[in-house]
Amino acid sequence: DGGMMENNILLSIIIPVxxxxxxxxxxxxxxxxQQVNNYxxxxxxxxxxxxxxxxxxxxxxxxxxxxxxxxNQKNKGLSSARNKGIExxxxxxxxxxxxxxxxxxxxxxxxxxxISSDMKPDIIEIGFNIIRNNTIVKRVLPVxxxxxxxxxxxxxxxxxxxxxxxxxxIIKRSYMLSYNFMFPVGTKYEDVYLIPRILHKVExxxxxxxxxxxxxxxxxxxxxxxxxxxxxxxxxxxxxANISFFEKNENNKSNECKKMLxxxxxxxxxxxxxxxxxxxxxxxxxxxxxLKRNKKIARYTSTGPQKILKxxxxxxxxxxxxxxxxxxxxxxxxxxxx
Numbered sequence: 001d002g003g004m005m006e007n008n009i010l011l012s013i014i015i016p017v018x019x020x021x022x023x024x025x026x027x028x029x030x031x032x033x034q035q036v037n038n039y040x041x042x043x044x045x046x047x048x049x050x051x052x053x054x055x056x057x058x059x060x061x062x063x064x065x066x067x068x069x070x071x072n073q074k075n076k077g078l079s080s081a082r083n084k085g086i087e088x089x090x091x092x093x094x095x096x097x098x099x100x101x102x103x104x105x106x107x108x109x110x111x112x113x114x115i116s117s118d119m120k121p122d123i124i125e126i127g128f129n130i131i132r133n134n135t136i137v138k139r140v141l142p143v144x145x146x147x148x149x150x151x152x153x154x155x156x157x158x159x160x161x162x163x164x165x166x167x168x169x170i171i172k173r174s175y176m177l178s179y180n181f182m183f184p185v186g187t188k189y190e191d192v193y194l195i196p197r198i199l200h201k202v203e204x205x206x207x208x209x210x211x212x213x214x215x216x217x218x219x220x221x222x223x224x225x226x227x228x229x230x231x232x233x234x235x236x237x238x239x240x241a242n243i244s245f246f247e248k249n250e251n252n253k254s255n256e257c258k259k260m261l262x263x264x265x266x267x268x269x270x271x272x273x274x275x276x277x278x279x280x281x282x283x284x285x286x287x288x289x290x291l292k293r294n295k296k297i298a299r300y301t302s303t304g305p306q307k308i309l310k311x312x313x314x315x316x317x318x319x320x321x322x323x324x325x326x327x328x329x330x331x332x333x334x335x336x337x338x
Contacts, residue, residue: 009067010038010115011093012173014085016078017043021051023100023216028059030102030214032066036112040067042085047075052099079183079190082166086176093124094173096166100216104129107212111170114206121148121204124170128213137217142168142207150202151257158260164195167213171198188234192268196242196261229283232272233290239268240294259302266300270309274329276322291318 013031017024031041045053053072060068069088073081082096093115097103114124127141143160145153175181181198183190199205242265246258269291276287295318301310312321 008038009040009091010112011036011095011170012040012042012085012089012091014042014082014089014094014096015044015099016046016081016085016096017048017052017056017099018046018075018078018081019048019050019052020099021048021055023102024052025055025059027097027099027102028056028063030105031097031108032063033105034103034108035106036108038116040069040089040091042069042088043071044081044084044088045070045072046077046081047073077186079185079187082183083185086173086182089173091173093170094176095170097213098167098215101167102214104211104214107208107210110208110210111212114208115170119204119206120172121206122172122175122202123199123205124208125168125205126170126208126212127210128165128168128215129211130215130217132217139211141209141211144207144209145205148204148206150199150205151254153202153205154196154199154257155253155260158257158264162264164192165215166191166195167215169195169198175202187238188228188231189238189268192235192265193238193242197245200246200257200261227275227278229275229279229287232275232287235268236272236290236294236297239265239297243297243300259300262300263302266297267304267306269294269297270301270306270325273309273313273318273322274325276319277326278329288318291322 015024015027020027028041031039043056045056056070060066060070071084071088073084085096086094095111111124111126114121125142127139129136130138130140143153143157145156147153176198179198179201181194184193187193243262246261272287272291276284276291279287295313298310298313301307309321309325312324316324
């Protein structure tokens with residue numbers, strides 16, 4: 001389908017898939033049902049061992065009107081799959097969608113209004129629903145920002161409770177490529193590592209004041225369930241890496257932004273304290289050593305309940321504070337620690 005057609009792709013929707021046979025069809029349906037065109041769906045099957053591959057192939061055959069790219073790779077993790085998607089994508093914009101989530105009916109058209117207009121921002125942020133047990137538990141809309149640049153955007157967004165989900169953003173592909181932005185392979189919290197770096201450099205951000213995405217919390221078998229020691233260690237290392245990355249600042253405004261970012265990252269340190277007494281002895285030692293080595297991260301905390309924990313940390317130390325947090329969690333969970 002000649003070169004002219006290629007340049008017509010406004011949007012590449014990148015979907016990494018790993019063992020989501022119960023969800024992938026709903027995800028793909030939700031895209032196919034949007035009243036938009038000029039897009040491609042780039043699916044990276046990251047070594048699924050369930051029926052995902054068959055479901056995807058059946059879906060592709062039954063939707064000949066949609067442009068698909070389907071790539072199978074050995075299991076290398078989410079970052080690697082997303083990076084492969086960036087490599088294969090041809091659209092002007094990229095949207096990373098998780099295969100167990102899905103789009104809100106017909107609201108994608110608001111994204112299209114922006115990406116097909118003359119504005120051509122580097123990034124668009126969309127609103128989303130958080131869904132648990134098939135019920136919307138929270139609606140989250142982007143903060144209306146005064147300035148269009150990344151620093152103004154971050155300062156205003158970080159005043160609220162802020163999460164670094166990649167699927168909140170539709171990102172211009174040329175912008176990703178110009179800075180060689182890639183997800184770090186082999187690391188959990190890859191979004192916390194990369195998304196702030198992407199946003200910080202941006203010149204033009206636009207927001208869609210509508211929920212366009214359904215984010216599923218707590219599905220059985222999701223990567224985020226249960227305590228994973230590697231996950232906790234990666235979390236601390238990503239916080240440390242980002243705190244030092246944003247240490248350099250050019251002016252007062254970016255200094256304010258830097259402090260807010262570093263405060264946000266430092267909160268991860270305290271969430272990694274909670275499982276210290278919930279893991280096995282050898283894992284406890286490993287986690288403790290990483291917490292000890294990165295204790296200075298806690299100094300950057302300036303808001304939230306973490307401020308109290310910061311004081312406790314310097315009075316009771318790592319083990320004392322972690323034990324208090326553990327007791328609190330056990331009581332909260334009615335002695336059922338999961």
